[in-house]
Amino acid sequence: MTNGITMTNAVIECILSRSATKYYDPTATLSDDQIRELVRIGTTAPTSFHLQNWRFIAVRSPEAKARLRPIAWNQPAISEAAVTFIVCGQLADSGVVPERLAPVVEAGIMPAKMVPEWEIPARGLYMEYPQRQRDEAVRTATFGAAAMVYAARSLGLGSTPMIGFDPEAVHREFGLAEDEVPVMLLSIGAERPGNWPQKPRRPVADVLNLV
Ligand SMILES: Cc1cc2nc3c(=O)[nH]c(=O)nc-3n(C[C@H](O)[C@H](O)[C@H](O)COP(=O)(O)O)c2cc1C
Numbered sequence: 670m671t672n673g674i675t676m677t678n679a680v681i682e683c684i685l686s687r688s689a690t691k692y693y694d695p696t697a698t699l700s701d702d703q704i705r706e707l708v709r710i711g712t713t714a715p716t717s718f719h720l721q722n723w724r725f726i727a728v729r730s731p732e733a734k735a736r737l738r739p740i741a742w743n744q745p746a747i748s749e750a751a752v753t754f755i756v757c758g759q760l761a762d763s764g765v766v767p768e769r770l771a772p773v774v775e776a777g778i779m780p781a782k783m784v785p786e787w788e789i790p791a792r793g794l795y796m797e798y799p800q801r802q803r804d805e806a807v808r809t810a811t812f813g814a815a816a817m818v819y820a821a822r823s824l825g826l827g828s829t830p831m832i833g834f835d836p837e838a839v840h841r842e843f844g845l846a847e848d849e850v851p852v853m854l855l856s857i858g859a860e861r862p863g864n865w866p867q868k869p870r871r872p873v874a875d876v877l878n879l880v
Contacts, residue, residue: 679823680819680823683819683822683823684819684822685867686822686867687818687819687822687828687867688864688865688866688867688868689828689829689830689865690746690750690827690828690829690856690858690860690864691746691829691863691864691865692749692860692861692862692863692864693746693749693750693751693827693856693858693859693860693861694749694858694859694860694861695748695749695861697751697858697859698729698751698858699729699751699752699826699857699858701727701729704727704729704752707817707820707821707857708725708727708754708817710816710817710820711725711813711814711816711817711820712813713816714812714813714815714816715812716809716812717761717791717805717808717809718763718766718769718787718788718790718791719766719769719770719773719787720759720761720762720765720766720769720791720805720809721769721809722758722759722760722761722762722765722805722806722809723756723757723758723759723809723810723813724757724759724849725754725755725756725757725813726754726755726757726843727752727753727754728747728752728753728754728755728843729751729752729753734747734748734753735748736842736843737753737755737834737839737842737843737854740834740835740838740839740842741753741831741833741834741835741839741854742833742834744831744833744834746829746831746856747854747856749858750827750829750856750857750858751826751857751858751859752856752857752858753831753854753855753856753857754814754817754854754855754856754857755839755843755845755851755854756810756811756813756814756851756852756853756854756855757806757810757845757849757850757851757852758803758805758806758807758808758809758810758811758849758850758852759806759809759846759848759849759850760799760802760803760805760806760848760849760850761791761794761795761801761802761805761806761809762795762802762848763788763791763792763794763795763796766784766787766788766791767784767788770784770787803850806849806850806852807850807852810850810852810853811852811853814830814852814853814855817855817857818830818855818857821857825859826857826858826859826860827856827857827858827859827860827864828855828856828857829855829856830853830854830855831853831854831855831856832853832854833854834851834854836850836851839851839854
């Protein structure tokens with residue numbers, strides 16, 4: 670940082686050095702266990718009321734990639750990256766709060782009597798508000814995807830968040846549920862040479878208001 674303040678460590682270095690991957694090594698694969706581990710890491714991201722309203726469809730077989738690519742602007746990353754996740758957010762539903770909090774109570778983290786203190790405000794926030802339900806689906810999926818992006822980077826893998834796809838077609842082709850939104854595609858895999866470094870950013874002074 671400027672002004673003589675140094676903020677650096679391995680995590681920050683990982684964040685600062687990430688860029689969106691265009692060119693993947695098409696011969697490099699990830700095992701299903703590695704894919705599971707990426708998703709496990711992703712699901713440690715925070716979610717509103719601990720809703721965990723997400724689902725990840727790992728498109729990693731040649732057949733599944735061939736179904737996804739034509740409905741994703743024919744982007745080569747889908748064929749070439751080891752895996753492309755269809756990161757789905759689920760419309761926020763306060764009714765699932767007790768079930769999502771049960772393991773938290775079980776673990777002794779939250780007292781059981783607190784569960785309604787989360788469920789009731791969640792109901793007030795989302796129940797009558799479809800736009801908020803959808804906003805939360807998008808936020809949740811995005812947090813999960815972001816964690817996976819940086820986990821991938823820390824493992825030396827490239828990643829590409831992608832909005833270039835036909836959401837209705839993806840919904841249909843991959844059997845998403847009525848309450849599921851395909852928020853983004855996220856390709857992850859070993860890179861091949863030729864990718865751009867991270868692009869310059871707008872100055873902090875243009876995007877930060879200190880109040
Ligand atoms: C929501 C979102 C959607 C994106 N969609 C695509 C995409 O469909 N195809 C693609 O090649 N890159 C896509 N990108 C990558 C961006 O172009 C890239 O992150 C941006 O240019 C900044 O570059 P950098 O990530 O390398 O710093 C997307 C990124 C985000 C966050």
